[in-house]
Amino acid sequence: MGLENNIWESLPDVITVKLDAVINWARKSSIWPATFGLACCAIEMMNSVSARNDLSRFGAETFRASPRQADVMIVSGRVSRKMAPVLRRIYDQMPEPKWVISMGACATSGGVFDNYAIVQGVDKIVPVDIYIPGCPPRPEMLVHAITMLQEKIMSESVKDRKDTFEEESRHSVVPGTLPVTEGTALEREIEEEVAQNKAPRPYTVPSKHERRRSS
Amino acid sequence: MNEFAKELKAENADWVSEVKEALGETTITVPREAIVEVCASLKTNHGFDMLADLCGADRGPEEDPRFEVNYHLFSTKHHSRLRLKVILSEDDPHVNTVSGVWKTANWHERETYDLVGVIFDNHPDLRRILLPSDFDGHALRKDYPLRGYEPYSLT
């Protein structure tokens, strides 16, 4: 699936290393965010594309309504328990390569809303690349996050994403259901390691509040 | 005493069980059997054509009666406000719906059912509105923990 697999399978390492820079440059120069406005932060997200902050200077102004056309999901606001499966499904619908920016305190850790309705951190549902603090963050901080994401993209290699294809195809969601849970060989290994306390659980880092509660 | 409370009492003495005036607001406690008739009468005869708000409240599990439902009425003609209060016990938190009187009561009652757990009889569509349909319990009850029963996970 995709360019990465073909290159990985058919071409030796030397050439992919050279290609990395080109592919990453192309990717970072036109990051298309998915419109995923949730709450207050969404207004600041809108503000960041407006006249004053002009996110298009960094190639990221084209907000796509369809996740199939988006590269980065900006989770802007609090994620409620009712919204969490929807968010996961939209993430699954985005094609690789994809990144997630967790915008604001609520998306990052639950913020002031430490209660029954809010998921305490979007990192329990999807892997997050960049966290932005603030309640809400200023538009400048979102612009900064985008540039940080670009740096991160430049440091990636197409080889790194080989495993994620497996995972993505496993997680492809049947409409109306939650993501599948049984797991690949890789994930079972991780599960075992987690069970023996050898490794931290990937993508489900317990939030500040939860750690406090469990201790 | 507030003129509307007086007129209401004159209309039917059973409709008004208590009238309280405090902080510039009038609260009329109404027996739950009469709430629909009282509302209909206030709407047609006294000009309270808008239901501004309807909300439930939980006084705490040790209180009896435990629940109350507040109806905040507003008139677009004479701009006065009135609060009706229905008191319900924990064993039997049923009250008749007023969505036949004002259509706006529909969602308010669904919200009250969802969060407080008061059941509105004869409601056309009494489902949860804010929380997912498989949610366990009623969140605004005092004995429901603030953080819910378990932390969220997708699986």
Place this chain on the structure above:
Amino acid sequence: MGLENITEEVEFLDQPLESQMTLSMGPQHPSTHGVLRLDLRLDGELIVKAVPDIGYLHTGMEKLFEYKKYQQGIVITDRMDYLNPLGNNLAYVMAAEKLLELEIPERAQVIRVLMCELQRIASHMVWLGTHCLDIGAMSVFFFCFKEREKILNMIESASGGRLTPSYFRIGGLMMDLPAGFENRVRQFLDNFLDAMNTFETLVTGNTIWQARTKEIGIISGEDAIDYGLTGPCLRGSGVDVDLRRDNPYTGYETYDYDVCVEHDCDVWARFKVRMRECYESHKIVRQALDRLKPGPIKADAPKVVLPDRDDMRKHMDSLIHHFLIVAEGFNVPPGEVYHAIEASKGELGVYMKSNGGPKPERVHFRGPSFVNLQALPVMSEGEMVADVVAIIGSLDIVLGEIDR
């Protein structure tokens, strides 16, 4: 009309009607202003039935209020209707003040009016921008956000927060206006009419805009009252109600302004009401600026209102009061109030019940968007799919307030 019996709905789904389809719109949709989900039953392009599904942003705020002290609750209200946070602050704070029976000094009242009307303009700017964006006029969005940015900067200079100011406190204000604030507002007001002119040229006179909004989303005055619509939605249906005039608060009865009423009952009427309200708010802000006189900004209630920093350094009792208010809060006499204000979207009511302690027993917010959205099925049935977007825009909903 409206939401019908659930059993009927299930039967409806069971019938394999060939010409009808169900379209799920949202919760992630660019034109639903957040995470609203609509179930649309379509016959071709006509809407047979629309059922809104909300709760995707349910935050449990009302529960959280019960666990926070009165003054801590102000912060939560900011996140409710995030386009009009100062209005939320005002409603919450005034409900608590009503319970405490506090007298607010004149200057604080004037500043409250001033800030709320500025915020109303900012809120209407977002509404206009997104409404136009939904219908297809993109450039208006940038102009609107330019104007709004100026207001946000002013609010930030006064309170320290752009979107979540928490500027009003129980018994007064957080702090006085900064130096040069009045001049900035005057400068903004001078340029604002030009900006409004731009909008009128771009939008109001635009024939495409008129074709998209006129005779769309009709709701009669009686229906509007029955469904509990408030604010511009109600006044767009020809009902002359404005709580600033009818149940006056913070001295609104002494200002000179018109209540905007339109009789067309459609999207166009609601659009015109909001556009005219911008001019009226502009008038009120000017009058409030003229009334600004030096004076205290906090009520004389040392057990409730935080003392000034200077006092704390000099007087022992101020220091003690400060410590007690911050550490333990203040007790509010038992009772219950319902206080309603005219927020930018309609009647924002707060029901607050106290049991005598430092935390409220129950706080309920009557969000105008929550009630206004309920009328969406009536407005949209029989219209085209593309018009639903226009109708949602004209309702000016904010999901943070609907789901709370």
